[in-house]
Amino acid sequence: MENKKTEHKTFPLPDKKKAKSGIRKWIKFIWIAFFAVVLGISGLFFAVSQGFVGDMPDVKELENPDIYVASEIYSSDNVLLGKFEKEKTKPVTYKQLPPYLVYALQAKEDERFKEHSGIDLKSIARAIRFGGERGGGSTITQQLAKLLFTGNASQNKIERAFQKLKEWSVAVSLEKRYTKEEIIALYFNKMDFLFNAKGIEMASRVYFNKSVNQLTLPEAATFVAMLEAPRRNNPYRNPEKAKVRRDVVLKQMLETGYIDNSTYEKAVSEPIVVDFHEIESVEEGYSAYYKFYLRKEIQQYLEAYEKETGKELNLYKNGLKIYVTLDSRMQRYAEEAIKEHLTALQKNFDNEMRRNPNRPYYNLNKTQINGLMMSAVKRTGRYKQLKAEGMSEDSIMLDFHEPTKMTRFTWQGEEEVEMSPWDSIRYHKQIAQAGLMSMEPATGDIKAWVGGINWQHFQYDHVKQGKRQVGSTFKPFVYATAIMHLGMTPCSAVSNASYSKGSWHVKGGGGSVTMKEGIAKSLNPVAIRLAEMSGTENVIQLARDLGVTSPIDKHLPMALGTSDITIYEMLGAFSTFANFGNYTKPEMIWRIEDANGRVIKEVKPVVKEVMNEMYAYTMLDLMKGVTEFGTASGELRRRGIPASVEIAGKTGTTQKNSDGWFVGIVPKLATDVWVGWEDRATHFWSTGEGQGAKMGLPIWAIYMKKVFADKALNILPEDKFIKPANWTGSCSDLNNLRNGYGDEGGLQSIDELKNPTQIVPEKPVKKEENSNETLNSGEDIDFNK
Template identity: 65%
Template sequence: MKSKKQQHKSSSFPLPKKKKSSGIGKWIAIVWIGFTATILGIAALFFATSQGLLGEMPDVKQLENPDIYSASEIISSDGVVLGKFELEKTDPVTFSQLPPYLVYALQAKEDERFREHSGIDLRSILRAVRFGGDRGGGSTISQQLAKLLFTKTPSQNKIKRVIQKLKEWVVAVSLEKRYTKEELITMYFNKFDFTHNAHGVEMASKVYFNKHTNELTLPEAAMFVAMLEAPVANNPLRNKERAKRRRDVVLKKMYDDGYIDKSVYQNAIDTPIITDYHPIKKIVQGNSEYYKYFLRKQVDEYLKEYEKETGRTLDLFRDGLKIYVTLNSHMQKYAEEAMKEHLTHLQRSFDAEQKRNPNYPFYRISKSQADKIILMALKRSGRYQQLKDAGISEDSIVAELKRPIKMSIFSWNGEKEVMMSPWDSIRYHKQIAQSGLMSMEPLTGDIKAWVGGIDWSHFKYDHVKQGKRQVGSTFKPFVYAASIIDLNYTPCTTISNASYSLGNWHVKGRGGMLPLKDALAYSQNAVAARLIQNVGVDRVIALARDMGVTSDIPRNNTIALGSSDISIYEMVGAYSTFANFGNYIKPHMIWRIEDANGRVIKEVKDDLVEVMDEKYAYTMITLMEGVASYGTASGELRRRGISGVDIAGKTGTTNNNSDGWFIGIVPQLSTGVWVGWESRATHFLSTGEGQGAKMALPIWAIFMKKVWADKELNISPNEKFAKPTGWTNSCDNLHGGGNYGYGGGLRTIDEIRSSDSVRQEAPKRENINENINTSDEVDFNQ
């Protein structure tokens, strides 16, 4: 008998075999899911980018009309519009002024489907990915325009560059919505920088061919389109052979796409590139650009504060702000005139000396060291960066930059057009004397004149606040002030002027004993060295900090002779403390900022800090009056016809005569001047010509005589320094009662004398700069 299991098997139908799955359906599902996810991901990326989630996007107002703007005005304290913050201007053309060949060449080379897409061409992107750019890039004309308008400089960081690319895509689509194809092409040609100051195709036509855009021939139009790819590498003024090769590539594309026939194409490629170079005369950017450099930074900070407080964004270059500044237009003009007047004569003396210098304009360095200085300067130039960005090797760049080209160079009689290599032009400009001047009201902190350099077009470096140079003996007043405050010294206190040694630091002295007033007047180094040893380095640094010096000050005794690098801005602000009865006010240039509707954005208030009692401040004024009346500044002041005037000042000269300083105070004005060269290896050989009294003081004297002569300024040479109440004699005990005000607290003389910092331990040997020998070495009878 069969079991139930056997009966079931025999009686039932055989079960169908299960078919094995091929997996096609699963893969189809995965592909669709992946495709959908990709589309959704791209859409999400676009949305996130457009909403600014990946970084700030241009606002709609800019997109709707990126060329419309209202410049912000700079208005002086005497109501004169000194200048404006405005965007770079070009000489724009309309679409009808673009020759058809130029438009066809652009479309053929850069975006053959320009008329068909809406800002992004997926087919071009896929082709660029597949062939690695060998058959054209993936960027449309609209994307390239977006890059010109809003990206400016592509990031070197790959992730950031991807984000920039996404933004360009979003902006390209937005531009396509707002403009016609003709307007986009026109904007692109008007915005592109063809180098050599040729911003836009109309300027480029004038620079390269001395004609208007609508007069361009087919080969000339194709050359400009080739430059869109690489304006430096494909530049006909740099490499005609390469420029022609790339131009002919554009012409071939035009022929292949049917824009021109074979005979026209053949004639065009047979035509050599013949340029008619006419450099655009640069708009003269005078000394005002220096204070605008500082001013822009300040305004930007205030606008950020305003945005944080109100949520309202303002653009310095578009929103028509009114910036009221403390500068006086007359004094600014006098300062610029004084600098030019003196430096013109100084330059002639220096040039005459350089005729005997085989390694001009450098002294005490080798030719190879001089070449390194020039190479470093070249590497900071825009031309070097353009060639480097084009993938050219350094050796080739240097060789290229040693070839003579037409260029403009600085001269004291105006710009000169010459044939000179960029390499030689760097050497030439290194011999030009540089200077900086700042003048302010000690009682208010208002900056009345700011001349950061001699010519912004050629020397884009501000010597008032941006630059910091070794200050030499102009640092000594901080040492003297600390000694008077902390050690009960007076102008009549005598100090040894014998040679002084500390570790491996040796300071030459003249011998004998000198009262402090004479020691400062004659700028005696040995006395300053002893004073800082007595009062302590920390005390001097603390006082300089309270007086507004923020630059690095080495913690060693050599600072007494001026080994620190400090800006004119800091030094003039600090000296003003003495004229402001011991109170420091941070120098400022902005009074008030208003928007286009007159609404106040920022009103600047004085920031006053009590540093020292007025007795000590006035004592320092009397000490520095000795510098002007019979010390290191007296001879030059007399030669300039200045005598019988209350002037407190200090000259400064540094190692090898590399820096010349003079800071002079009159009751209503503190003014500091520095003169030197870009490189410290450039200087006068002799201290007779290179000292501060000869290099910097004359600018101060010329400036002040012009100021005194202008009766509208109400600054008189007869004005006297105000004496503290009850003042009798600067040689009396100034501490009367044992109290003094310094650094935010009163202390007794006993507390001061018992302080460890008064008798500070001598610095270790390795902290001493044995090369420091900054001095105003002059004869006592000068």
């Protein structure tokens, strides 16, 4: 038998050359990756620092804030109306800061402040490891960088990451430009301690009525505690919470060796004693509303100037002179009129609300009310601040329901109270709001602009920012369209019978009325039929030609004013009728000059012909009926405006009396007034109190009496509208409107209308008594039915 050798399997030895090659590849990959990361981070930081991923603040703006020269606003009667200036502040140097204040800041916010160059990697690593439970990763320099950005950080994680990169970039830039001592001083000077306390010096005066160099250790620790949460740790609003956080700061000072145990024990034993002295804001009262709009307009002109010339001008630094069209006297009269009427109106509303368990709402359930309240809560600075501080929604709501010291608005002046922020919001929702704009139809010059009743409590402009349902003030656009497209005259007859279309129904009084009577008494069926005959698309086009840019409802109820439009748009449109059919864009600015008197911008009127003067005067004649015998007549007489004064006007009342309007035009001045509340579910129960003739018109009457009395204004009650040369005023002679004046190649006569049955009277009807409540009873329509 043959012996077989056992076969042994062997494994080949590793190829050393190949192994070394593989290691070299990995080493090469690691180095490439390393350099890629370094280059990527460097590139990212470069892109961030250069503003390629979003605007970056200018760190130079921190330098020499005292040398900035405020821009001044001058009225048409050469009165200084106000200034555009930085917040009221008094910068201090590092040497003026008490040592305890600096020590407290470093102990609480940045122990290694003296060691790093703007970014503390150890703090960042600690914050990441412990999820922020043992302190954040931001240095004092980073926090100063964050203060240079306007607005709160986004809740989006990606945007927050880029925001953090920006802060790091700015922090490094700050460290290069300033010393450590200067950074601390700049930080304290930039911090907002609320109640218009901008910077530590103003804060010391507001809360403790002393200069910063006189602060005690506990007071210094109190301010450092406020840095993390100015509202929650506020010694005036929340003294208990402020003391708890103050003592935390003192404890950290002890642990870091800045103070000894005896000093600590003495400091924590002292109560917080506030000596509160609030400072008025640079944005006070009524003027803040027109400055809000004015600032946006000026900024556009300055940006255009920079593009054209390459020269940058700053509204807050370069001492510009802004000459506006506002008249200081008329502005004052408008403000006084609003205050006088709303003081009385508010009393009536409060009396009615005493019987309302859901005050100040009608026809809402608890879920709907809570929805409105939560929307308001989330718009507050308090909510945004607490959210930015990382508080949970439940904790924020607990804060909003906790009583605290605050001021609330009353027409007798601000009132110091203790109430929860939630109750404060509910309280302020019942305060009646108003807006008024007054302009010269011939020039477009805005002479008065009152956007609201108090900027400190209601930072919302009702002239150009706010849009509200306009109600029957929209009807003149419908009538003007019928005159232009259908050849109708003030004497044309239109049916006032009830109108139905599908499930939609508008109650009428029966019979037929003239166009002049229809608009004077604000009869809804008449407006609906005119819109239907004219075509809603034609009505919308005319409104567009008259300067209305807001969205307009395309359906037939639009004739009754279902759309939300601004005072600014409505008044510009109405003024066209008093300017011979020429629309002139309302303007507030005449010219802007630099500090040396050189003209930066001179604003010229923007004029557009919309209709001929005969049509325009016909509309004035129609609207004179409103004030002579229509919805406005009774209240005008009661307010002391004699019937001899020529006034073209229109009242407006919206669904459930949520909005009250009055537009009144005299030959040289047109004025629009709106009155309502923040929420549309807040209103008077009855139309008798809530109609435009009772809410908006009284302000107009009070205002115009003051204007008439000031002879220097040259707006006189005996002024008359200028009639076209061929105007006779008799209905038989108004047929010339049907011949030669149309833009549509000739106008139809009444007999040529497509639906003649709509203007044939159904049956005679007895005229109702001439009372405002009766006349306006048709204005309040539920458009959803």
